[in-house]
Amino acid sequence: xxxxxxxxxxxxxxxxxxxxxxxxxxxxxxxxxxYSEPVATLVTLHPLPTxxxxxxxxxxxKAAARxxxxxxxxxxxxNTRGTTSPRGxxxxxxxxxxxxxxxxxxxxxxxxxxxLPRPWLLGWSFGTELALKYGREHDVEGIILLSPPLHRxxxxxxxxxxxxxxxxxxxxxxxxxxxxxxxxxxxxxAIPHAKLIAVEGxxxxxxxxxxxxxxxxxxxxxxNPTALPLPTEWPAV
Numbered sequence: 001x002x003x004x005x006x007x008x009x010x011x012x013x014x015x016x017x018x019x020x021x022x023x024x025x026x027x028x029x030x031x032x033x034x035y036s037e038p039v040a041t042l043v044t045l046h047p048l049p050t051x052x053x054x055x056x057x058x059x060x061x062k063a064a065a066r067x068x069x070x071x072x073x074x075x076x077x078x079n080t081r082g083t084t085s086p087r088g089x090x091x092x093x094x095x096x097x098x099x100x101x102x103x104x105x106x107x108x109x110x111x112x113x114x115x116l117p118r119p120w121l122l123g124w125s126f127g128t129e130l131a132l133k134y135g136r137e138h139d140v141e142g143i144i145l146l147s148p149p150l151h152r153x154x155x156x157x158x159x160x161x162x163x164x165x166x167x168x169x170x171x172x173x174x175x176x177x178x179x180x181x182x183x184x185x186x187x188x189x190a191i192p193h194a195k196l197i198a199v200e201g202x203x204x205x206x207x208x209x210x211x212x213x214x215x216x217x218x219x220x221x222x223x224n225p226t227a228l229p230l231p232t233e234w235p236a237v
Contacts, residue, residue: 001234004209006061009069009234010034015087018078018106026090026103028055028078030114031064038074040118040141040223042067043107045127049083049094056085059124059146059206059215070236071220071227074116078107080130097126097152101134108138120144120167120223125204129153136160142167144219147204149178150187159190168194169222171215173202195222 003009011031018026032038044060047053055061055077064075079085080103081092092099104121111119121143123131128148135143148170150158161168168191172184179187181198188194197218199211206215213230220227 003066003070003232003234006065007234008065011064011068013064016076016078016110018103018110020081020092020102020106022092022099022102024081024091024102026078026081026106027085027088028076028107029064029087031068031075031077033068033072033074036072038068038117039072040120041074041076041111041116042122042219042223043111043119043140044075044077045104045121045123045130046077046080046083047124048126049080051126053124053126054083054085055079055087057124059212060122062212063122063216063219066216066230067220069234070230071224073220073224076107076111076116078103097129097133100130101137104130104134105138108140112139118223122146122219123148125149126152132161133157136164136166140166142169142222144169144171144222146171146206146215147173147176147178148184150184151178155187155190158187161191161194167222169218170194170196171199171202171218172196173199173204173206175201175203177204 128145129152132153
């Protein structure tokens with residue numbers, strides 16, 4: 001069976017709730033490897049909810065569907081405040097990236113309570129803003145930024161990562177609608193250790209199986225490179 005599209009590989013999947021410091025309940029899911037302990041954890045932050053982003057945005061959904069089986073990763077995904085998906089609706093209302101700091105904190109508290117290993121923040125579009133603005137407040141091994149628009153994260157918030165030993169991996173589509181590789185290199189130059197990967201032919205929404213596989217490969221290259229190359233068939237052969 002070829003691994004593509006919405007295929008969901010075996011994993012332990014659990015509906016979870018997160019409780020924020022301002023007393024909201026957020027809905028989400030934790031996916032873990034079926035027969036082993038995870039080697040690392042992806043805490044995913046979805047695109048802009050006012051533009052259709054949610055915990056089922058396709059790259060995040062496919063990371064949860066494939067990477068527990070293919071790369072021994074735990075994947076936590078959730079709806080930020082006021083966001084709806086088939087899993088349900090998180091309480092509260094969209095706050096433009098301000099009160100969402102409590103959503104990030106609630107996810108990281110869940111990771112600590114469950115003892116999930118080696119957490120990485122994986123943000124996509126709006127989610128990259130949350131990772132950049134609030135990730136330094138938490139014990140993470142790295143952040144992975146997919147299609148960062150840099151609309152909300154300030155120059156100072158980006159530059160603050162220069163003093164951190166946390167890995168910073170930035171995937172910038174060649175044909176992005178908001179931030180393309182040349183400008184991205186300039187704006188992320190404030191972080192000397194940032195690894196910027198320009199993806200030829202890539203677009204902001206990473207549509208298509210070839211782009212999905214490229215993104216998931218770069219995620220695994222950062223977090224658990226021993227799992228590469230990712231199989232394209234299941235069972236893996």
